[in-house]
Amino acid sequence: MLKDETKKSIEQAIQMDKHGVIIMIELPVNAYFEMNSSTIKLLTNQGFEGIYISFQRPFKNISSFFKSEGIDTSTILFVDAATALSGEQQNEDPRCIHISQALDIDELVKAIYLSLPKLKGQKKFIFIDSLTTISLYKPLSQIMRFSEFLMRTVRKENEENVILIFNVAKDLTQKKFIKDIAFHVDQVISVDNNG
Amino acid sequence: MYEKKSKQDDIFDMAKIKAEIENKLKGTDDNGYSTVGSLEQKTQQTLEAVHATKKPKKYVLTGISGFDELFENGIPKGSNILVAGGAGSGKTIFCLQTLWYHILRGEKCFYMSFEESEKRLMEHMEDFGWNPEKLLASGNFKIKRYLPSDIHYVSEKGSENAMFAKEEDSQLLQLEPVTLEEGYNPDFVVIDSLTAIASAFIGKEGSYRFYAERLFRFFENMGSTNYFITETGQMPETFSQTGVEEFLADGVIVLYNIKRENMRERAIEVLKMRGTKHQERIVAMKISEKGMVVYPKQEIFGEIQTK
């Protein structure tokens, strides 16, 4: 789904000789999730393990799509905040942490903080999809606090190398808080309609 | 026999990791004991757990469709609960429906009205098909109308002015409400409303705070589960007259009647309930022909503005 050029840009970004790389990927809205999953596939194929934090789609939908795309989901720990937001029942799954309906940012922060050390591999990622969706529900101050926590965590000197990826729809990149976050990332990769 | 290990085995046991993380998020260990809080708090929790094994805590339900699902177990028996909301938000219906549920189960229920007459309250019940005459005839249901001044202190000198005492006065005897019939010990009581009672204290707000504290203690000692209705604004920021009542109460239930353009949308939340876990969000509610219905999984769309 992603063009070779785009894949190359992402590969170069994740291989940056830098501790705690932070990337923002700007995607067109059409086939947004397909392109998302292409990024995840690229990462898992390169031996990365990671945490996928979803505000947009429930775990059930993401994992079945990933499997259909041939993505190895055994190396991904999912944090499902979408199911809670809809008020639906959350089915237990060993690969998924469900966040409670209150969608407490502190609970989310704790979940990530506790999950990271559990990933045993050398190469790790945290993938956020997406900050603009959670900003529909939570005040911007909390969104910024959450983003700052993530950025601080991956850039800690004594933390193992973790790549942080923020996913944003292209048409939403002009939002002020997205621009503020983009200012602090190491690279912004813009994907066009063709991938 | 060679057994091919899965990639997962090589890396980590995801199920175990997830269980550990979720325990830590809840602040409990594998046995359900809290891993957070001060030493004092932990000691208290341990004592409670010990007592719990000897004497399980009892809970009561309201019987209101969907509302009881907001709790893990129910409302702890013997609680003092504020039922707060603006005009027309459904406070009276909530309380009447709860009592109706318990009367049908043979429990004794008492409605103390400082506002509406007995006749009006019975008409409300008839509207929903709850047959108040039959309930009264069963002997398990009593409605009585009071004036705020009917509940008052009696001092040694028998002065009603004692009602407005600001401090604990050694001359004051126990709070002595209108006596109930001998042998009548209700399981559930509705006090409708604290707002009406507070109206007797206009200009003497300091006295009201002291009085409210004694009132809560009185009903607590009765052993019944008590619902105190309190009128607020439509979009309240405080849930009682002075704020002290919501501090004193074991639980606070808030009913909303939210303005949306030219319409109103109903909602309910359990703001606070000591002694039980509960959902912490505002959910949809409707008042149908049969009574109140709560939708515990249905969030409210749009802001609940306080102005």
Place this chain on the structure above:
Amino acid sequence: MDDIEKISKELNNLPEGWIVMLETTPEKMLEVSLSTIKFLSDEKNYIGIIVSASRPQKNLIQLYKQKKIDTKKILILDCISKSQSLDLEEASNVIYLESVSSLTNISLAITASIQQISGAKFVFVDSINSMLIHNKPEVFAQFIHGILTKLRIGGINGLLISLENETNKEIHAEIAQLCDRIVKI
């Protein structure tokens, strides 16, 4: 390729439980809606749950009959008639909702509908633009997010229809990114 061929090709390429946004012009909107509903109910044999914020049920039923859509396979959640004080005819396939701005009620109705109707089905929101007239964009985006998540958990298909280039860019993006496909007709 005609419009319905294009739509059917896109939908046939997606696994069950798809969520698709149809984008079209004002002139074509009605025909696109009707053709899509006909395709899904007649050819795919789905039961349709139509959230109508554009037209009252009386008008819709007439249009469906003209298009020879089997209305026994359609449930209409009519968000218009009550608020416009129109005649609320008793109909076995119509539920009247308070108004287009009563998003909580609409959500309740959709949830109840998908629980009650067994078998393959789709939910059709007609239309994004009509609903945005009556609702704040961020609140509406929350509503759509909630509905689409419920559909995804239930493996139920969903369709949203909107006018091309007429929708606020940011809200359009918030909603579109939640969909599996955007099909421009």
